[in-house]
Amino acid sequence: MSAFIVDTDEHKMLRESAGKIAGKYGQHYFLERSRAGEKVDELWADLGQAGLLGVHLPEEYGGGGAGMTELLIVIEELAAKGIPLLLTVISPAICGSILAAHGSEQLKASWLPGIADGSKKMAFGLTEPDAGSNSHNVSTTARRDGDGWVISGGKYFISAIDEADAVLIIARDQDFVGTSRSPLSMFVVPTDSPGLTLQPLPTAVVSPDGQFTVFLDEVRVGAEALIGMAGNGLRQVFAGLNPERILAAGISNGIGRFAIAKAVDYARDRKVWSTPIGAHQGVSHPLAESHIAVELARLATYRAAELFDAGEPAAEAANIAKFAAADASLKALDQSIQTHGGNGLSNEYGLAELWFNARMLKTAPVSREMVLNFVAQTSLKLPASY
The missing domain is CATH 1.10.540.10 (Acyl-CoA dehydrogenase/oxidase, N-terminal domain)
Known part of the structure; x- marks a missing residue:
């Protein structure tokens, strides 16, 4: 601990x-x-x-x-x-x-x-092929139809929807008339709805949580499927996005802890010329540095959770925690693999197969570049780049 x-x-x-x-x-x-x-x-x-x-x-x-x-x-x-x-x-x-x-x-x-x-x-359906980080560019549409709605479009890189009972879909109001972008709404869509189909999206990540492309072809839902107010979806979705960043950081921090613990155990037991390899600074110092980075990321993550639970603005803290944790965990995992030598690439030690999990978290659920954009524009008040 x-x-x-x-x-x-x-x-x-x-x-x-x-x-x-x-x-x-x-x-x-x-x-x-x-x-x-x-x-x-x-x-x-x-x-x-x-x-x-x-x-x-x-x-x-x-x-x-x-x-x-x-x-x-x-x-x-x-x-x-x-x-x-x-x-x-x-x-x-x-x-x-x-x-x-x-x-x-x-x-x-x-x-x-x-x-x-x-x-x-429940799965979460926000990202699209042409609307990854840019939620404003969602093209999936919802139109009113009697007492309910009809949803059409596609979602991309939707995790674990094959085992979900429903998917929370963010869609654009097809019938909106005005000079600004049409507003977004959120719907709970059962995954067995007629017109909803899944296509597996193979990745290198070793995980039970598969990735999918989701197609919605005139999917009908009742009025009760609407979450909150129609057209208020973009503001409402942030009730989930800050937790997403905080908890993605938590996964990264856990991976970092796992990697360091495995490396420390190995470095204590593995001997070369009768000396544990952990006695050599070439092994011990990189592990110590990795531990420091993971612990600092954990501090940032628990601070972000504390702010969120207190009802305080948590976006800056959540983004910083996610950024720091993703970098720290990947460095820790890489160093753990290096400490194990050839064994680090063996399935027996369970390290190499975690690499893509750790690497993915530098890109998702929000990329490090978008975190830097947020910090530059919101924290430092620099001119917007987009």
């Missing part, structure tokens, strides 16, 4: 609980299922039954009534055991947070209890 992150008694118990469940399955289970293209349903069910997936959701809808800090602890501990689960960020964090903040009573009652106990999963 860290000398800097001081847990309350409740947080210690939560961290131990998450770590115990993760340890029950271990990284071998995660990698074995991922390589086979299978899911981690048993782990997910155990996390839900223990109240860990919905720890941040309102108690009246089956959640734990805690905050983003508590969910951060759960997600970081999973990754620290070699189990970086993207779906923990997507379903309970992004979708659960948006529904809790802006959903109707009907939507909350229908979805939050299941999201909290793990019996229901």
Whole structure:
């Protein structure tokens, strides 16, 4: 554990609980299922039954009534055991947070209890081939049709939708008339809706959370599918995007901790000419530097969660934490692989296969370049570049 992150008694118990469940399955289970293209349903069910997936959701809808800090602890501990689960960020964090903040009573009652106990999963449909970081450029449309809506378009790099019961879709108002961009709205769309089809999107990431292209061809939903106010989707979606950045940082920090712990154990035990390799500064100093970077990223991440839970502006802190954590974890993982020598590339040690997970988090859910744009324009008040 860290000398800097001081847990309350409740947080210690939560961290131990998450770590115990993760340890029950271990990284071998995660990698074995991922390589086979299978899911981690048993782990997910155990996390839900223990109240860990919905720890941040309102108690009246089956959640734990805690905050983003508590969910951060759960997600970081999973990754620290070699189990970086993207779906923990997507379903309970992004979708659960948006529904809790802006959903109707009907939507909350229908979805939050299941999201909290793990019996229901929800994917998040924002990105498109021509609208990655630029949410203003979403081209998927929704038009009013009687009492409901008809949605058409496509989404790209949508995680884990193959195991989701619904997808939260961001769409543009097709019928808007005005001089400005047409407003965006958010809808809960069941994944078995006629007209919704999935196409697998192969990647190098070893994970049970697959990526998909999603096609929506005249998909009809009722009026109850609308989240919050029509046309207010872009503002409402930020109830999920700051948690997304904070918890993505949590996954990175967990990967960093996992990598350093593996390297330290190896450097203590591995001997060359009767001397543990960890006694050599060429090994020990890079690991010490990696540890420092990961601990600083963890401090930034818990500070961002603290601000979010206090209702304070958290966008700057969340973006900085995500940036720092992604860089620190990748450096730590690379150094751990190097410390292991040839063994670092062996499947037995579970390091090389995590590399693409760690590398992905420099690009998603928001790229480091967009974080730098945000900091330059918002924190430093420099002229906008776009």
